[in-house]
Amino acid sequence: MLQEVVATRYVTPLREGGSLPGIVEADDLGTYVMKFTGAGQGRKTLVAEVICGELGRRLGLRVPELVTIELDPVIGLAEPDQEVQELLKASGGLNLGMDYLPGSLGFDPLAYEVGAAEAGRVVWFDALINNVDRSWRNPNMLVWHGDLWLIDHGATMIWHHNWPGAEASAAKPYNASDHVLAPFAPDIAAAAAELAPLVTEELLTEVAADVPDAWLVDEPGFSSTDELRRAYVAPLLARAATVHERIALDAPAANRPSQAPGWLTERLPPRHRPSAGDGATAAARTGREGGR
Incomplete structure (x- = not known):
């Protein structure tokens, strides 16, 4: 259970x-x-944050520690922004907290080199949880003390927004063409060999148990929170075994602009950036080998 x-x-x-x-x-x-x-996205976003964030931590990926936070809206009375005031008033009770990493910087692929092994682990993990929000447009990664940290997993497991279609949705391929780490030639085959055996029913049951009951109650189609937790386990368990065979690494949708400031990019030495062809080759090979 989360602290x-x-x-x-x-x-x-x-x-x-x-x-x-x-x-x-x-x-x-x-x-x-x-x-x-x-918040507008609702409690399912927090459920996804907990299940995917804690799963990533247990697989050895760097994810800031998660806690649940009891909020009394009165603490925001001095906040002048009306939108924030309304959000606080609507959020009394249990909310989600992620350890704040002071001095961390948003990831930029021109300013930080990622090895093929680490890139492969992150891309494989994002394919497992069907993360649609780790693209070059919005990397959702931080660099802290020289290490890469993964944040913001609310836009994952899209099948939990339509449980009747969850099995079919979870069986779909994962398009990593626009993934922010696609240019680093991610070694997906090695990541699958390392991580897939770790994704057991016991592990997934453990991370699903970290979700507070208050965020699971009254879900249509489920008679209890335990039944709903089992529904979260099943697609991830099935997906872990074969998702590496269904990861596409094609040409990106558009040019990837750097978010690094000019004074930094001017001082960065040139480095090889794998082409789309390199990525496609890696994908084909993969398919064959199928704290604070």
Whole structure:
């Protein structure tokens, strides 16, 4: 079960995120990026954050520690922004917190080199959870103390938005053409060999148990929260065994603009950037080999 803390101070909103997360301080003296149950995306976003974030951590990927945060909306009364005020009022009770990484920088592929092995693990993991939000447009990765950290897993497991079609949806291929790590020749075959055997029913049951009951109750079609948790386990377990055979690495949809500042890109030494053909070759080979 995730550690539960109590929010003691609302610090500031993070307007880069579509759900308007905010930085808060808590009674354990920690600082967290808080995601709200009252945000427009709803509680399923938080469920996905917990299951996929905790699964990634257990597979050895760097994901900031997650906690649940009890929020009394009164702590935001001094916040002048009406939109933030309304969000806080709608989010009383249990919310999600992600450990704040002070001094971290958003990932940019021109400023940070990623090895084929690490790129392969991240792409394979994103294929497993069907993450549609780790593209060059929005990498959802941070660099902290020289390491790559994965954040924001709310746009994953899209099948849980339509449970009757979950089995068919989970069986679909994963298009990694626009994945931010596609240019680094990800070694997907090696990642699958390393990580797929770790994705057991026991492990998935464990991470599903981390989701608070309050975010699972009253789901149409399910008689209990335990039944719903089992529904989260099944698609991921089935997908883990074969998803590496269905990862496409084709040409990207558009040119990838760098988000690095000019003063940085001017000082970066030139390096080889694998072509789309390299990626397609890697995909074909894969298909054959099928803290704070």
